[in-house]
Amino acid sequence: MSGLDQNDWENDPVWNLLDEAKPRQAGTLFVRNVMREVRLTDETPVRWWQQLLTPKPILAGSLGALAVAILIAVNGGPQNEIVEHPQPAPAAITELDDMVAAEMLTQAAEDPTVLTDEALVALLY
Numbered sequence: 001m002s003g004l005d006q007n008d009w010e011n012d013p014v015w016n017l018l019d020e021a022k023p024r025q026a027g028t029l030f031v032r033n034v035m036r037e038v039r040l041t042d043e044t045p046v047r048w049w050q051q052l053l054t055p056k057p058i059l060a061g062s063l064g065a066l067a068v069a070i071l072i073a074v075n076g077g078p079q080n081e082i083v084e085h086p087q088p089a090p091a092a093i094t095e096l097d098d099m100v101a102a103e104m105l106t107q108a109a110e111d112p113t114v115l116t117d118e119a120l121v122a123l124l125y
Contacts, residue, residue, distance in 0.1 A: 104123055
């Protein structure tokens with residue numbers, strides 16, 4: 001620049017080459033791509049322990065705790081009571097035994113080979 005005057009700039013072959021170059025239009029996604037690159041270079045990576053303090057994990061944990069609380073409330077909480085099942089009455093057991101014996105005797109009458117002699121004697125007495 002020290003030895004060049006204004007006329008030397010106009011006769012410079014680089015400027016002549018630039019004057020002959022065709023203008024290039026930016027693509028339709030140029031602005032979006034440039035802005036994405038800017039955002040990616042500006043972002044600092046978040047450490048794993050810092051991600052735990054973001055709203056998403058806190059919200060998810062709160063909703064999970066709320067769901068557990070609702071399930072406990074609906075089911076009445078832990079139940080420590082003992083449930084006793086009623087025992088059948090002795091008369092019902094005797095009646096059932098009689099019905100089974102009658103059915104087995106009916107099958108033995110239709111086909112004598114179903115039961116052995118000892119089984120038939122046991123059913124009769």
